Amino acid sequence: MFSFYRSVVLLVALVLLTGCERQDAPALDQQLYVWQRQWTPAHDAALRDSHADFSTLRVLALQAFPQAGWSKARIDADLLKRDGRPLIAVIRLDGQLQSLDQDEVRGQIQQVISDWQSQGLTLAGVEIDHDAGNARLPAYRQFLTKLRGTLPAAMPLSITALPAWLDSPELPALLSTVDSSVLQVHAVNDPRRGLFDADQARRWAKSWSHRTDKPFYLALPAYGVALLADAQGAPVVESEVPLERDGERRELLADPQQLRTLAVELRADPPQHLAGLIWFRLPLANDRRAWSLTTLRAVARGEVLQGELSVKLSADNGLYDIAISNQGNLDNAWPERLTLSVQGCEGADALAGYALQQSADLLTFSRLREGRIAAGGQRAIGWARCAHIDQGASNVHP
Template sequence: MSLRWLIFLLFPLTACRKEAPRPAPAIEAYVWQSPSRPEVAAAIQQSHGTVATLHVRAAEMRWTGQAFETNRAVTSRLPKAGCGLVLRIGASASRLEWTPDQVAPVAAVVRELAALQPGEIQCDYDCPQSRLDRYGRLLDALQKEAGAIPLVPTTLPSWLDEPAFKTLVAKRPGYVLQVHSLQLPKQAGQPVVIFDPATARSAAKKAASLGIPFRIAMATYGCEVWFGSDGKVMEVISEDAAPLNKTPASRAFTLADPNESARLIREWNTSPPAGLQAVIWYRLPVEGDRRNWPWVTFQHVVRGEAAAPNLVLESTDHDGTHDLHIVNRGDFPVPLPTTAIITTPVISADGAGAYRLEKHDDGLHYLRREGIWPWLDPGKKIPAGWLRTREPVSRIDWHFTP
């Protein structure tokens, strides 16, 4: 048989051979809250069956200029068998050369964490992208202390174009690409951004081209930004507690959009970027954490399921006085409307809770007050006010403005 005929016979076989589809990325999550709190322990238990791996904030280190201060959240045992542990090193250490003396206190913490036998140790270090070679020096030293426990760096999209980046991650057992970050405005009145899906897509595409396994960290949280009288940022609040003895001139709010995130996850589940092993969500939903998605939202998003808003005004009649509440009957947090307009004729009315009242020619305007957290979680309601009608009515006529 001639070579030409052999090639002809083999061609249909090679032409029909298809590349095996890549698996959808696994679901992982960070536990940044203290695992000793009962509600956090309950959330860890609830995550079983949905979240493949948890990564618990174990220690935070801050460079004082002369030494490291260390805050340990995990000391004697793992909060969950097989979970990962995260070592956070703040920006205060960003100018260190990571000499042996500077590495030594960090190495001691890594040894202690490795002794707990976690699935891995992540190093979340605020390294300037111009000093990635120093980061590599630190990681080399810490991996020796971790022994057989994988040491995984957390990285940023802006680092991907640096020549030192591939060198940094090439000898690691993968890396985490954090595509969520708080982008603060220079002045009040400008938008605050936590998650941009276009940036995430672009970063995933660049990471896929490197041929090194990676995971992507995405946001579930929101924050409140305080501005001073000069229009500059004075505080960023990502938990419920606000600073004492401070009063902002104005506030801005942001929350990672669950619908945008769900659309991106659906895209990656269908056609994952090469090398993408998992999406790690920051942070695990915990009951009472109002600046974070609730559990029902999280479950939808990690499956790539978007949801339509279902926000209504409910009226409860008490002997002719109607109490008004805005209610979220959907599965995702929904922005509270700026205005709820009532067109039913009334004899008296007033605002309450999150809303104040103004009377206009087209009806009563219940206006959302400034400075309140503007998202309403699924299944929750918030008082808007009350009204009394001239005649008994079975329905209050209303509509919202965004």
Template sequence: MLRNLMVREYFSAIAASFNKDFQQGAYVWQRAWTSSVVAALQQAEASSHVDRWHVLAGEFDHDAQSFSPAQVSFSVLPRLKHPVVMVFRIDGQMRHLDGNMLIDRLTQVRQQWQSHGVHVSALEIDYDCATQQLPVYEHFLRQLRDSLPKDISLNITALPDWRHSSSISSLLHQVSRYTLQVHAVSNPRQGLFDSSLAETWAQEFSHLSSTPFELALPNYGSRILSNTQGKLLAVESEMPILASAQQTQELMAQPAVLTAFLRKLHTDPPAHLQGVVWFRLPVSGDRRTWSYQTWVAVMDDRYHAVPLLPELQSHTNGMLTVVLNNPNDMDVELPRLLVLNHACEVGDGANAYVFNPDKASFSRQQEGLLHGHAQRVIGWIRCATTGMKTYAEN
């Protein structure tokens, strides 16, 4: 107990010293600012955990003919006390960047925001183009940078694969800052976040350019839709997708993994790293993000969760319902395995769990979190033995 307290105090001291220069931003990626989005923004603003807001301003489709502006609230956006970065997403499949047309539209939206009193500190381009497209992208960024007022900096997001391009250094030289995406970039089926890969990419980019950068970190989950041959059909995250698929897989960024990664950044930050940007702002009702309490705890290096408590609820017909309870204020990873102390021949799983009668256990089929003070039914069993007990394994 004393040792755990000393360890937490040690890491808290490191975090406090590093956080003087280490910034934590967040993406507001919701296309429409509902009352839940506004409430989440106001809660985060009051807590002073976020240093900068990266706000989705709109999206260009692959042929650049269609632009979808985000429906932001101009009664709330100008009142945010932290800097606002306008983010424009360009479909990565767009091959021909019509610089004049794109810049005209970006300028129109920027001036609209400014006419409503929004102080725009920077403009960020999110364009996940193929590595071979970087010379074309660099030319567009040079045009865009020259069109911006002197008090607005130009930022971009960057993909790890771009490090293989001979154009990467000159590309990064065009911008004031960039955000390196280290989540869901290699193969979504392998998980949303690999801390060892993220560390490697961050170190490599720190040697490619002296341009300041941040890391985009995940606090969300995704549903992967694929066919029977394993071909990826779609990824559902912040927006529901009306598509059918033969196979689906749920992925979730784990708070404990991100906590450990942040500690490593605090103790040994790569050169030129300025901070992290979280994707995305947790909003009430968004079941694919961490809870707000969990997100803040990870940012503060306070995340600590007691394992989930299995419970067997008996019924008059002899059936037992298997329930997981979360006694914590924070989200907890669903256990990989729930083992019974006796064999039961009859049973069935539910909510991403499968019953294995031969091994007297319930196994998790999909990643996920259980929010604080919530419970989840994962199946039922009927057994001849009384006094059944369970234990969870991660």
């Protein structure tokens, strides 16, 4: 009997200890980059709807380009104040800059901090995003050391970092100048090899954890780009701003299923010093090449992802508007084909992106080009004037 009670006590103690260990284990933080140079009314809903899932906003504040010079992002300070999340101002120094005029850069950064504070914004930190080559890391370290000395003592300083720096003996000294780093694991290879590789990202994160004793984050993609070729065949990347170029566009999109799996694995077994994930970027309702916010939130939560396409008909005196609705949490490709069982049709047509084939009792809409229907959204594909359309007999073919 004594042995039985002792076993029970040990079991209860083990359960309590295990529970304490789970409570003490820090959860991975999840943050967002806000990367639009010009803010629009769409930011209001995007910030509001992202509030529950992402703790901190890293906001593009200032950029420097080789020819164009300095460009300040036109933020909406009132929206950010109302949002209330911690703010980190990100300064982007293009990697193609031949050199950094350290005094000028520090002056520009101090001016941004002053401007934001004058608008009632409290900064939780400054991040420098500079894709320096390995040969320039000593100069970059000197710049960061001097910048650290000019910032308020209590203001954290972080940098965006490249996996290529892992091979540099300068990396430990560079990381010693900042409070944390953000390892960018997307869009760092030849774009013809793809936007993101999850296995490679895991390896980089593990290697980075061995090179730093400070908190670091992973910057993960929630967007896509188009790949074109210039006259010499070299890759040209098109993002949200259309390029005035002819030629075929190859669309590259970060796979939400792949990113969800990676995020779940990292939360379950994070590399040492990994503090969180930062998603690039906050999607707006009119973004052409970003995941919908519904999909991004589902990925961040680790939800099972699924698109749920269905036909949506709107009738008015025999005139039907025909659309595809996506009620899932995963953005879905336009279906290849939609068939509708009909009676007594006087006319019908497809809208841009689809072609129509019509017989006496069947309408078939076939996809001409690729596109996506956002989670929770819909897309009109045609119209028909018919005596009757049997929605129950419709078929959506992926």
